[in-house]
Amino acid sequence: MRQKVVLNLGRIEDLQEGSLDRLVASLVKFSKRKWIQAEAEKLMVHSAREWGLDLIFRHLWEQLGLHSILKSHFSKAHVSFHLAEAVYAMVLNRISDPLSKRGVIQWIDAVYHPSFLELLPNHFYRSLDLLSENKDSIELDLFERTKNLFDLEVDMVFWDTTSTYFEGKGPDGLASYGYSKDHRPDRLQVMIGVVMTRAGIPIAHEVFPGNQSEVDTFRQIIADMRKRFKLTRVIFVGDRGMVSKELLDALDRDHIEYIVGMRMRKAIDVGEVLKTGGRYKTVKGNLRVKEVWYDADRYIVCHNPIQAEHDMHAREEMVQKLEKQIKQNGFKSLIGNSGYRRYVVIKKDSVVGINQKTLKEEARFDGKYVLRTNCQLDTDQVAIAYKDLWRVERAFREIKSSLDLRPVYHWRDSRVRGHIMVCFLALVLESALQRRLKEKEITVEYTYLLRDLQQLRAVELTMDDRKYLCRTELAGSAHQAFKGLGIRPPLQVSDLTSSSPNNSDYYLQPLF
Structure with missing residues (x-):
């Protein structure tokens, strides 16, 4: 072996005093891997938490004055302050990742919202009790704020009810067995009703015992709405499930205007109305309407030609399947099928045939539905108003699926009512966002929008003894939410070192 001196760096004793470290640091830049490792040592990432949904819905929360x-x-x-923040945390959780109240306490650690760090378990349960105690006054204040913010016309309100069941016993007097729209007659349940404007903004909700009928809830909410919100003229729009002769007669006596759908095959007056002739008036698209007066009551017959053709083909297909089944298996195969039995008739010598009279009667209903009203609106306005009832029905799908109202685990009356109030406030925020998007003519799949917002995260890190907040890139359609509200996303990097930790907006301090 031979040795060769390449370079004399000096005496080892002198280099060990610090010169060697500086020499190594100067050589790092010639090695990419070593340089990255050296820079990473200066950088400390503390957390990466959800941020997108909070940025959007906190803005709406403040706009509505809910805090x-x-x-x-x-x-x-x-x-x-902490109780109000606890309510907001539970509302945001309903929208983001619905959990139990104990689950929310753990979930808030994954959300970037400074004031959440100060919340304790008792804040959540205490706030539920206070929500229940102050429900009516909170809704009234929210109604005034919402009416002015969205320039709402509250001349027509929509009402519908649903049920949700309990896991366990539930509160006495509120939890009862009744007709379950969740198809769980084995569970104790509670009835819930929501009142919405024609713009799709919820303004009130009511909670009833699980065995209360829809008719009784409707009469109660009418009296409450007119008194509490001081509404002079309101037209109530309701689905056919709540219609009864006693209810409509009571509304007429009280001079309360209404638009309700009629049960098509069970109401005698509907059959007579459909027999009455008259010319249809085209409203828009595939909707045609005509006015019919019967027994001093006003009815609106609505007809959709495309739906009528669909109903006719569906019935013809059903008849073909029925004839095939009779031919192969005989009449006995239909005994357990009440839907098919009504379309067959037994002739002499036990010969089974299709009941042509029933088919002819069914053809009268193709593509049609009948409304009854005592208001003075034009026929087309009545029909359009009833079509808007889908907003309430969609709202119930939202509150029971994406907001995960059911099942309810609370057993105290105030906690149950407070939990439902939290779901109602979440529905208000979601409706407000959708209204803003519609005003800006932004078309986006709402479910995907929430998913994209959830991907926006706040990353806290330290570099050179200074603390920074960085946001991740906006994914998918997340930017549409900011555009709809007319606000800018936070800067990609903000300096937190000089910001006060008590300021809920400190993460918006700009760096450059």
């Missing part, structure tokens, strides 16, 4: 409304109604409590 100040809740604080004013919770003012008797010494921790009114």
Whole structure:
């Protein structure tokens, strides 16, 4: 072996005093891997938490004045700020990842919202009790704020009910067995009704015992709405499930205007109305309407030609399947099928045939539905108003699926009502966002929009002894939410070192 001196760097004793470290650091830049490792040592990432949904819905929360409304109604409590924040945390969780109240306490650690760090378990349960106590006054204040913010015309409100069941016993007097729209007659349940404007904004909700009929809830909410919200003229729009002669007669006596759908095959007056002639008037698209007066009551017959053709083909296909089944298996195969039995007739010598009279009667209903009203609106306006009832029905799908209203695990009356109030407030925020998107003519799949917003995260890190907040890139259609609200996303990097941790907006301090 031979040795060769390439370079004399000096005496080892001198280099060990610091010169060697500086020499190694200067050589790092010639090695990419070593340089990255050296720079990474300067960088410390502390957390990466959800941020997108909070940025959007906190803006709407403040616009609707909900924080100040809740604080004013919770003012008797010494921790009114924390209780109001606890309600917002539960509402945001309903929209993001519905969990139990214990689950929310753990979930808030994954969300970037500074004031959440101060919340304790008792804040959530106490706020539920206060929501229940102050429900009516909170809704009234929210109604006034919403009416002005969205320039709402509250001349027509929509009403529908649903049921949700309990896991366990439930509160006495509220939890009862009744007709379950969840198809769980084995569970104790509670009835819930929501009142919405024609623009699709919820303004009130009511909670009833699980065995209360829809007719009774409708009469109760009418009296409450007119008194509590001081509405002079309101037209109530309801589905055919709540219609009864006693209810409509009571509304007529009280001079309350209404638009309700009629049960097509069970109401005698509907059959007579459909027999009455008259010319249809085209409203828009495939909707045609005509006015019919019967027994001093006003009816609107609505007809959709495309739906009528679909109904006719469906019936013809059903008849073909029925004839085939009779030919192969005989009449006995239809004994357990009440839907098919009504279309067959037994002739002499036990010969089975198709009941042509029933088919002819069914053809009268193709593509049609009948409304009854005592208001003075034009026929086309009545029909359009009833079509808008889908907003309420869609709202119930939202509150029971994406907001995960059911099942309910609380057993105290106030906690159950408070839980439902949280779901109602979440529905208000989601409706407000969808209204803003519609106003800006932004068409986006709402479910995907929420998913994209959830991917926006806040990353806290330290570099050179300074603390920074970075946001991830906007994914998918997330930017549409900011556009719809007319706000800018936060800067990609913000300096937190000089910001006060008590300021809920400190993460918006700009760096450059």
